[in-house]
Amino acid sequence: MEFALNTLPVIILLIPLVSFLILIFFKWKLPRNGDWLGTSLLFVNLFLSFYVLYAFLSKGEYKVTFEWFSLGAGDSVFTAGFTIDALSALMLVVVNLISAVVHLFSVKYMEGDAKYGTYFAYLGLFTFSMLGIVVTNNLLIMYVFWELVGLSSYLLIGFWYENKPPQEAAKKAFIVNRIGDVGFLTGIMIVFLFIGQFGFSEIFEGVQVGKLSGGWLTAAGILIFCGAVGKSAQFPLHVWLPDAMEGPTPVSALIHAATMVAAGVYLVARVFIMFTADALTVITYIGAITAFISATIALTQDDIKKILAYSTISQLGYMIMALGIGAYSYGVFHLVTHAFFKACLFLGAGSVIIAMHHVQNISELGGLRKKMPLTFITFLVSTVSISGIPLTSGFLSKDSILAATIAFGNVNGGINYIIPVIAFLVAGLTAFYMFRIVIKTFFGEPGNKEKFAQCKESPLAMTLPLIILAVLSIFIFYSFNPIDAGSGWFLNTVQNPESLNVGTVGAIYNIIPQTEFQELIHHAHYPAMAMSIVIALLGILIAFVFYYWKKVDTEKWKVKLKPIYLFSLNKWYFDELYHYTAVSFTMLLSKLSDMFDKYIVDGLVNGSATFIKKTADFSGLFDKYIVDGLVNLSAGTVGFFGAIFRKTQTGKVQTYLAFLLFGIIVLYLIIRFI
Numbered sequence: 159m160e161f162a163l164n165t166l167p168v169i170i171l172l173i174p175l176v177s178f179l180i181l182i183f184f185k186w187k188l189p190r191n192g193d194w195l196g197t198s199l200l201f202v203n204l205f206l207s208f209y210v211l212y213a214f215l216s217k218g219e220y221k222v223t224f225e226w227f228s229l230g231a232g233d234s235v236f237t238a239g240f241t242i243d244a245l246s247a248l249m250l251v252v253v254n255l256i257s258a259v260v261h262l263f264s265v266k267y268m269e270g271d272a273k274y275g276t277y278f279a280y281l282g283l284f285t286f287s288m289l290g291i292v293v294t295n296n297l298l299i300m301y302v303f304w305e306l307v308g309l310s311s312y313l314l315i316g317f318w319y320e321n322k323p324p325q326e327a328a329k330k331a332f333i334v335n336r337i338g339d340v341g342f343l344t345g346i347m348i349v350f351l352f353i354g355q356f357g358f359s360e361i362f363e364g365v366q367v368g369k370l371s372g373g374w375l376t377a378a379g380i381l382i383f384c385g386a387v388g389k390s391a392q393f394p395l396h397v398w399l400p401d402a403m404e405g406p407t408p409v410s411a412l413i414h415a416a417t418m419v420a421a422g423v424y425l426v427a428r429v430f431i432m433f434t435a436d437a438l439t440v441i442t443y444i445g446a447i448t449a450f451i452s453a454t455i456a457l458t459q460d461d462i463k464k465i466l467a468y469s470t471i472s473q474l475g476y477m478i479m480a481l482g483i484g485a486y487s488y489g490v491f492h493l494v495t496h497a498f499f500k501a502c503l504f505l506g507a508g509s510v511i512i513a514m515h516h517v518q519n520i521s522e523l524g525g526l527r528k529k530m531p532l533t534f535i536t537f538l539v540s541t542v543s544i545s546g547i548p549l550t551s552g553f554l555s556k557d558s559i560l561a562a563t564i565a566f567g568n569v570n571g572g573i574n575y576i577i578p579v580i581a582f583l584v585a586g587l588t589a590f591y592m593f594r595i596v597i598k599t600f601f602g603e604p605g606n607k608e609k610f611a612q613c614k615e616s617p618l619a620m621t622l623p624l625i626i627l628a629v630l631s632i633f634i635f636y637s638f639n640p641i642d643a644g645s646g647w648f649l650n651t652v653q654n655p656e657s658l659n660v661g662t663v664g665a666i667y668n669i670i671p672q673t674e675f676q677e678l679i680h681h682a683h684y685p686a687m688a689m690s691i692v693i694a695l696l697g698i699l700i701a702f703v704f705y706y707w708k709k710v711d712t713e714k715w716k717v718k719l720k721p722i723y724l725f726s727l728n729k730w731y732f733d734e735l736y737h738y739t740a741v742s743f744t745m746l747l748s749k750l751s752d753m754f755d756k757y758i759v760d761g762l763v764n765g766s767a768t769f770i771k772k773t774a775d776f777s778g779l780f781d782k783y784i785v786d787g788l789v790n791l792s793a794g795t796v797g798f799f800g801a802i803f804r805k806t807q808t809g810k811v812q813t814y815l816a817f818l819l820f821g822i823i824v825l826y827l828i829i830r831f832i
Contacts (some may be wrong), residue, residue, distance in 0.1 A: 163213050164222050166206055167240045167293045170250060173203045174257070174289065177282035181275055191275030196282055197261040203285075204258045207250040214247040215651065221295060223357070237357050241295040244652045245427055245490060249292045252497050253417050257285045259623035260412040263505050266619040267408055267512060277317060281412065284310035288417050291424065297346055298356040300425075304342070304385065307421060308335050311413055315405040327404040334398040338388020345381030348374060358428070365432045379437035382429060383444075390422025390474045393448040397732050399471055403463040407508030410463060411501045414470060423477045423493050430486055431655045442482030442566075446580045449475030451730060453587040457594075458726040460519050462507045465595055469544070470500055472584060476559060483577065484675055485562035487652045491643065492555035495636070499540040499552055502627035506537035509616040509624065510599060514609050520598040522605035529613045532621045534600045536628035541596050543631040545589035546694045551631050553690075554643035556585060558679075561686035565678035569670060582693055589697030597705040641687060644680070 177196045185191045214220075223239035240246075261281060268277050287310050290303030316328025350356065352374060353364035364370055370378065386392065391399040402414050413419070426433075426441065433441070449472045456468035473496050480489030511518055513530060527534045543552035563578035604610035615621065637646020654672055670678075703709045716723045725731070 163210075163217075163220060163242075166210050166213075167222075167242060167250075170203055170206050170210065170254070171240075171286065171289045171293055173199050173206075174282040174285035178279050178286060181279035181282060185275030185279065188275070191278070193261075193265050193274065193278050196278040197258070197265065199282075200254065200258040200261050200285065204251070204254040207254045210242060211247045211251050214242055214244070219243040223295065223359075226296070234354060236355065237360070238294070238296045238299055240293040241358070242293070245424070246292050248490070248494060248652070249420075249424060250289065252420075252494055253285065253288050253292060256412055256417055256497060256501050257281065257288075259501070259626055260408045260505070263411075263508070263620050263623045264406070264408045266617050267508055268406060273317070277314075277406070280310060280313050280317070281409075284314060284413065284418070288421065291421055295358050296356050297349065297358060297361060297429075300428075301339075301342065301346060301385075304389070304421070304425075305339065307389070307418055308332065308339070311335075311402070311418055314409045314413060315402045317405055317409070321404075323401075324404040327398075327401040331398040331402050334395050335388040338384045338386070338395050341381045341384025341387075345378045345384070348378040348381065352378075361429075362431060375432070376434045376436045379429070379433045380440055383426060383433075383437065383441055386422030386425045386478070387444065388422070389425070390419050390478065391448075391471045392422070392444050392475065392478060393451055394732075396448060396452065396471050397729075397736065400464050400467040400729070403461070403467050407463065407504060407511060410467070411504035411508070414467065414504075417497070419470060419474055420493055420497060423474060423481070423489065426478065426481050427486065427490055427493075430481060438482050438484065440482075442479055442577065445475045445477070445479030445482055446577055447475070448472070449479060449584045450580050453584045453591070454726055455729050456591045457587065458723060460521055462510065462518050462520050462523070462595060462599065463504070465520075465591060466500070466503055466507060469503075469588065469592065472588065473500065473544070476556070476581070476584070479577065479581070480559045480562060483562055483566040484654070484672075485559060485566075485679070486654045487649050488555065488558040488562055490652050491636070491648055492559060494648070495543070495551035495555040495631070498627050499543040499550075499631040502536055502540040502624055502631065503544070505620070505624055505627065506533050506540065509533045509620050512620070513613045513616060514606065515612065517606055517609055519605075520595060522609075523599040524602045525600070525604040525610060526613065527600040529610070530600075530615045532615055533624060536621075536624035537600070538596060539628040540631050541592045545592055545698065546585055546690050548691065549633050549640050551633055551636055554633055554636055554640075554646070557641075557683070557687050557690055558643050558649075560585065560690050561679050561682040564682035564686050565675060568678060568682070569675070582689060585690055586693040586697040589694040590701045593698045593701035594705055597701060601706055642683070644683075 177199045181188075181192045181196055188195060219242065221239060221241040223237045226236045226238040228235045261278065264277065264281070268274055271277060284307065287303050287306035291300055291307065294300050294303065312328050312332045315331050316324045318324045319328070346356070349361055349370065352370040353361055355361060355364065365375065388395045399414055399419065403410055405413075452468045452472035452475060456465050456472065459465045459468065473492070477489045477492050477496070480486075480492060507518075509530065510523065510526060510533060513526070513533075514523065517523060539550070543550035546553045546556040560578070560581055563581040567575040567578045633640045636648045637643045639645045643649050654676070704712055728734070
């Protein structure tokens with residue numbers, strides 16, 4: 159049993175890698191490009207993950223650590239390994255479950271694609287990368303897997319790279335995530351500078367004994383959080399996620415609803431106990447701002463996947479906000495529940511898109527309730543869950559967070575009451591825009607009658623994952639009490655950890671113990687529940703008034719509120735703002751650098767080369783006409799006289815005697831007359 163527990167996490171980690179390697183190199187030799195192999199291995203992984211969760215619930219936390227490498231004469235020993243605690247055990251199940259059902263859904267969704275086998279290989283690579291983040295107990299190794307997740311995301315978003323939009327979306331996601339990752343890496347460097355280790359246990363011990371404290375600890379926490387801002391699409395790096403919908407829809411469910419974007423939330427939860435009160439303040443407000451901005455943008459979008467994308471960003475903001483205010487267990491709870499109902503919503507959207515021959519605009523949909531009953535029911539259940547209606551998992555997790563925000567406001571007072579106000583407002587907006595999708599997609603008259611006529615329910619390989627995920631959106635799997643998650647196994651398993659820093663719970667101005675904060679949340683539970691139900695029902699009612707009963711002419715209101723409508727429709731003009739600031743500045747800097755390189759650097763190099771060439775040409779001419787000229791002149795002269803004197807060298811004695819006689823006569827004449 160112990161051997162199995164010590165090896166299972168490694169096996170679970172490596173199985174998707176094996177799937178990737180086999181499919182990327184040998185898919186052409188396998189039936190159906192090996193889709194059955196990748197899918198089967200992920201369901202095996204899911205079974206093993208459930209076993210690990212069972213083992214954790216039975217035996218408690220366990221870890222395996224080994225020496226990774228050492229520096230010097232063994233003075234600095236660095237360890238690696240894995241830790242199975244409540245957070246990692248649950249995330250193993252979540253990641254493998256979502257990946258398994260996405261594999262199954264993709265069998266039919268991607269059928270006939272030219273790169274069918276490659277697609278399943280990439281899914282395996284992504285799952286391997288994500289599982290590495292979940293199981294490792296080393297911050298540096300987590301960063302390695304973090305970057306692998308970024309690579310996998312890039313490959314899957316740009317899967318149809320032959321088209322321009324996926325190319326641009328993949329590049330945008332990759333570059334924006336790099337911005338956050340630079341902060342993450344800088345935070346790791348600060349931690350190593352002060353503590354000299356990368357293992358989570360060693361880092362937490364170092365913080366506890368004061369090796370890293372004060373402003374440096376706050377800076378390290380905020381910089382590490384920057385990684386989460388990128389991966390989990392938090393303000394101001396949220397702009398990449400909606401564009402990432404250019405990838406295949408199952409990818410949106412796997413990466414951009416349940417797993418990759420959850421990596422940032424997981425990171426914050428994993429290092430939660432080292433955050434200072436100031437760092438948590440930043441985290442709280444970033445989460446709240448993200449939730450609000452994204453919810454307001456989702457109100458006016460018409461692309462079904464874009465609406466779900468902004469909904470995802472908003473819910474991720476909810477989770478980050480919950481962690482920021484100290485409601486650790488509630489943030490993790492919402493991470494898990496959201497993974498299931500949002501994956502169901504994305505896959506449901508994929509089912510609709512395939513049935514309607516890739517129509518994604520909700521204005522062209524409608525009336526699909528009768529044509530696609532299973533898709534409709536599962537989509538509705540997930541929508542009810544994300545809206546926070548009782549008897550669903552979303553109600554339990556959202557209600558817990560809302561109660562925590564009220565407690566947070568009561569503790570800190572003043573401007574900090576904006577946090578519960580935003581939380582409840584976003585809850586109402588979520589219910590409104592989600593039921594807007596339901597009404598415009600499944601009710602009323604079809605917008606595209608030609609494609610509606612050809613529409614039919616998706617095959618079992620696509621509807622079975624929807625059913626599984628919809629069922630997991632019911633309250634019973636988390637708590638037997640439909641209105642109080644506190645008595646359920648989940649929140650009893652995921653306990654709020656004790657902070658290493660005095661005063662991080664509920665903290666901005668006022669520091670209170672964890673037990674007192676939990677007591678305040680308990681007192682706020684029923685008022686929060688009553689308000690959340692009323693606000694959610696109000697949002698749903700307004701959606702029906704607008705889009706089902708059509709008591710309000712939305713087109714007229716678009717004209718009346720045109721500036722506000724366009725502000726939301728154009729996503730608060732963040733893309734334009736970034737284009738005219740960061741992007742334009744970068745392009746200008748690039749052009750200036752190019753000109754500097756071309757005219758200064760290359761000018762100096764080319765000028766030096768030209769000068770040297772001219773000098774060499776002059777030296778060549780001097781050598782040719784002066785040096786070589788003198789040498790050749792001397793040689794010519796010698797040759798000339800040599801040629802003349804050669805005539806006298808006949809080898810005949812008579813000739814030499816004649817020359818001798820002639821010479822004597824000449825010599826006599828010279829002497830005689832001189």
